[in-house]
Amino acid sequence: MKGVVYRDTHEKAWRHLVDLQAQVRDHVAVLGLLLIIDEAEGYAFLRSRPDDEGDYDGLPRLIPRRSLSFHVSLLLALLRKRLAEFDARGAETRLMLSRSQIVEMLALFLPDGSNEARLVNQVDAHINKVVELGFLRRVTGQDDLFEVRRILKAFVDGQWLAGLEEGLASYMGEMSGNTEETQ
Template sequence: MSATNENNTQTASLDSTQSAKLQQQQKSALQIKLLKGVLYRSKNRDLWQYLERDQYQVREYFSQLGLSLTLDDAEGYAFLKQVDFDRETEVLELPRLITRRHLSFNQTLLLVALRKRLAEHDSEESSPRLIVTRAEMHQWLSPYFSEVSNQIKQQREFDALIKKISEMQFIKPLINHSDDFEVLRIIKAFISAEQIIEFNQHLQTLALNHSEQGEAS
């Protein structure tokens, strides 16, 4: 073998090794990202391309861990869900890798309001981003809380609720604009149109019961 051919072979082997190493790094980065939370196409285009290219292998890997991959290409997000096995046929109870979210009534109230606003935005605006203000969220919440003399205390309660929803990664404060928030589209995967209707009916029932109690007293 000539020196030139030998050099070409070594170069090809090196390129192949580097390519395999890069793919492994991408695979590991994607797995870690999904285990930590939501993957957004707009923020992680390289990882998203890897996910689209090797989606079957990714699903297969996580299925072995008892996790299922939810991918919405139209909205540009992907996340993991814990598979709920049949308790009667489950031989061994698996530890949870994904934390189950338990929403309070007030958290659900704000999420439904944000989800409704996102639906309105999608039907009216061309921009994919929905920005809401802290004052708007206060306004949405106020009708469902009793009137209080200490408005500052109530505003702090609303702010604590907004902070919690932000920590859950349903909204994100804008850089240098702490009173403005982007509504993250992952909210559509957790609050459906049917759930909005059901929750509104629940609110109407509560309002009716409250009104009847007021008349009785």
């Protein structure tokens, strides 16, 4: 399992994984990994065991941690919020967003500039990174339409959002401190 297994795109692997999940959990536990299966949302993935579990001291980290830029983290938080709002409405199962909707969401948090083309290029780079991470998927045949993948709910949870909020607060504190020094 390298990456995420989705029920809708990996049907055979999904069936095997659900049927053999106890054996898979035992197998990956030896490697210091946890199997996470969300049958309701239709995805499964491996996660490193928390560092506070002492039985796995000294094992190398098999799943790398990725440091995200501020704007990519912000985009993930905005997408998660949009997904929660979409789920609250309960009409459909797949959240689809156009590139222009994503640009509009993120543009509110980017510095004002006169060069709109540069702004769109920056947002496109952030979108591409989120696609690369697997939280957005381009809709086949429509390059400007994206599906927000439900795996986002597993990674952007309340704890992650609280950490982002703390980071934003310290960032805002530094920014306000810097402006006072220059005055």
